[in-house]
Amino acid sequence: MKKSHIIGIVVIAIAIFVIISTAGDASTYVTFNEAKALFESGSNKKVHVVGQLKKNKHGEIVGVEPSDDKLTVTFLMIDNNQQTNKVFYNKPMPPDLKQSEQVVVIGQYKDDVFYANQILLKCPSKYEEESLQVRAVN
Numbered sequence: 513m514k515k516s517h518i519i520g521i522v523v524i525a526i527a528i529f530v531i532i533s534t535a536g537d538a539s540t541y542v543t544f545n546e547a548k549a550l551f552e553s554g555s556n557k558k559v560h561v562v563g564q565l566k567k568n569k570h571g572e573i574v575g576v577e578p579s580d581d582k583l584t585v586t587f588l589m590i591d592n593n594q595q596t597n598k599v600f601y602n603k604p605m606p607p608d609l610k611q612s613e614q615v616v617v618i619g620q621y622k623d624d625v626f627y628a629n630q631i632l633l634k635c636p637s638k639y640e641e642e643s644l645q646v647r648a649v650n
Contacts, residue, residue, distance in 0.1 A: 544597040547621035561626060562616050563591040565609070578605050589615060589626075601628045608635050 541560045542550070550557060565573045566588035575588030575598075585605035590596050599617050609615070614634040619627045 543591045543593045544595045544621070544626065545593065547626060551621040556620065558618055558620055558629065560616055560618050561589070561591055562614065563589045564614060565612070566590055566596055573610050576605070576610060585609075586625075589617065597626055598624070599626045599628050601631055606631055606633060608633055611635055 540557075541562060544561060547559050547561060550559065566575050568574050576585065577587065578585045582604055584600070584602050586598060586600050587609070588596055589599050601617075609631070612633040612635050616632040616634075617626060617628040618630040618632070620629075621627075
């Protein structure tokens with residue numbers, strides 16, 4: 513067998529190993545109900561939950577409570593199925609949390625609280641195009 517064939521087989525084997533090892537760490541997008549069901553079934557798998565911070569009838573964000581020492585934060589989040597749940601984040605509050613349009617929390621559900629290890633924020637973009645006024649020229 514030629515050296516190039518052996519090198520090709522080794523490269524393919526390494527690629528397959530990398531794909532298999534990273535596939536086990538991939539988490540899935542679920543709702544709070546699905547995260548709770550996973551916890552109750554004994555799963556320790558980390559999941560993504562997508563939603564928004566809870567707002568009152570005036571559109572103001574409610575339920576965001578940083579700890580006294582500002583090292584942790586809890587907040588109320590509404591998932592895509594409109595279910596509200598308390599989220600605990602064991603790190604300081606991200607600076608743009610209250611300005612975010614959408615929040616993705618990554619972690620596990622336990623004891624009626626979602627414990628987030630990581631938070632991803634989608635903030636309003638200052639680069640979005642504004643509507644353009646088009647004027648007809650005669």
